[in-house]
Amino acid sequence: MNKNLKEQVLRSSGVNVLKCMRCGKCSGTCPSYDEMEYHPHQFVYMVEKGDIETLMKSDSIYKCLTCFACVERCPRGVEPAKVVEAVRLATVRQQGNNHLSPVQIPDMLDDDLPQQAIVTAFRKYAK
């Protein structure tokens, strides 16, 4: 376990993972559940255990839509989406580790795609 990484994720997210009572409601309500290797409740549990690097290597960090369903519906106010975001930031803040590059964008465009989609993706996927 990497103690520094765990502290970084806890500080960056502002989440108290110890509040989780493992009811699984976050994962039950997550619209990306099927696409994720690790689900929201597992993010919370694995961060508590300090197993951050496994999460950082998983594509699950790019599947979260930041729709705040888990944040709103958690009966303990744990806010799992903030944990996912902190793990993703720990990854994309690494040198050369952006998940999206501007050179990929032209191939992704169509006539109707709103600018909002592109700026949001860069906020999520790159530094």
Next chain:
Amino acid sequence: METFTYYPGCTLRTKAKDLDSYARSCAQALGIALEEPSDWQCCGGAYTTAKDEIATKLSAVRTLNAAKQAGNPLVTVCSACHNVIKQTNYDISNDEDMASKVNNYLKLDEAYTGETTVYHYLEMLRDVVGFDNIKAKVVKPFKGKKIAAYYGCLLLRPAKVLAMDDPENPVIMENFIKAIGGTPVIYAQRNECCGGYVTLEDKAQAQKRSSNVMNSAADMGADMIITACPLCLYNLKKNSGSDLPVYYFTELLAEALGLKEDTNE
């Protein structure tokens, strides 16, 4: 006449011109003056929840401060801008560490500490204009039309911060639909995500999400669906495979007020 500082955001200037132009013409007809700041920046599209993210919150603070300088409340139409700006305002008001870092960077004449009141355009219609007053000004009601309100994710959540409506049983858009003479349709997926920006790299996920939303509305007998978000509109139209018509709520308001040609004839 009430005056609001109006923040359109990046997409309302480009792919979502309808959302913007009808918001402006309707506000004028309803006695609201919208003043656009001269040098606004894109809000970034997504609020970064991390407490150690400062730079990504600055453009929202600049917008909030522009409204404070003008002495106006701030209004946005796009669900994403609304979400980013309200969440940032909440941070500045409640997180001293973040507020001091932001102000240390911006070096404003007077520190910004959360003074501006932020409205979504729908809140402005409800709380400032009043749905009853809108109803009285409707010349072409959507009589007999079953209209499904699509809230998506960004308009209501997190409810503690956005403070707009009940996040699980909202009524603001349904009351708007009643005000323009339509019949609101309640359906299960009205406050679930459309897939958002994931359309860029995982079309299948966006298709699954947006078709769930459209099928849910269609199953409940909707004739059309309305949204406040350009990215929702895109996903629902392009990725859902459904032919249920999707409109911006401002478009229907303009039509009801007699400011636009027919939408659904």
